[in-house]
Amino acid sequence: MASDKAQVKLYWLEKSRAQNILWLLEELKIDYEIETFRRGSDMLAPSELKKIHPLGKSPLVSVTPPGPSSEPIILAESGFITQYLSEHFGHETTMMPKRWKEGQEGKVGGETEEWMRWQYLLHFVEGTFMSTLIIAVVVGMLKSNKIPFFLRPITSMVANQILSSFILPNLKGQLGFLEKQLETSSGDYLCGKNLTSADVLLSFGLLSVRDRLEEYGSWPAGGPQGVYPKLFAYSTRLESQPGYKKSVEKIKEIDSSLGIEF
Template structure:
């Protein structure tokens, strides 16, 4: 049986969602964040050396990284569901989005989180204007325009379909959920991009998404 080492309010929510979509039985081991640092607990290091989530075990296999986990689950346990056929045009799109979500889209969103925290952090009074000035300039000159470019790109991709990899919902949509939810929470994704907002509504309405929330507990983007 697949065991999911699930950290609250984290990328591992996607793993629970995919398992619910597949109807695959799994065991859930829940880990709580440190209430002060919001970091994962040290117990996760016993599962994987990096001490981060998501991590799954499936028999003798231990696997980390959201994209790798979702690809593995869809290919091994999907029985042809949630992943386009190999060598199909949709498969290439699928692979692209599986890597794009964390490799291209998530970094500027993470930078925004960090620099927003710098602007609001407690510090000696003489350091505040310097630190906040630097953070503001980096955000205005690089981070915000970069996020805007990504959101425009993603909005255009949905102009002729409901899902990213093709006409059917796939694990690529699951993979994209975390960064796009982060973009809605703190990256400027709003009603000005109706296709993306509609896509978020569609994924949140899926029964399997709701079941994953019931299993994993309340989910909100840390920010």
């Protein structure tokens, strides 16, 4: 007998941004399955993921509409996944703000400020913020023990120069932008009073980089927390969300089943 609900599956890869989507699925309060994958010795995604999507990256989500002959819809790219799931499953949640002002439906400029923030932030996180963080990770590898020890002093010096002169100024600008968004949102979250999927999407990158900022270069007295007090308080609020905590517990279960230390 066919289900009258869409079937959702998250393809989980260890140590990936699938954590964001897991939290989102918890907030959407829908039933979902998880299929797990391990990275290879080269830390790249396994080739099996390419059978699901040609790029073979994670996260991936399949959504099978209700009906006996429905084919699964494969969603890739975190921003697109977040928007699609929010639009189709988020109507009884706060994950997607109301789009239109009363009486302005479909008109240019008729969108609410909350929706405009939400839509922009989905693109900001993926197009700007995560790009900077990924470059930082790649440059940071020049200081890792994978570099021969006799070359490491040179590569570390180059890495530190790139981090302090290029990556950190860009990152400071982006964090300053987020600080301002919190100052002007009229609430505790980036789009307003309610947690949305834009906050969820941002969480992985923000929480990953928060405690490493001082590694990238110099800061004034008080450090990054003194410069971005609202952003640091906001990041703590994200960690206190029930859905976030539940997703962390699920990740621990998944990692344990794969023999990975969380």
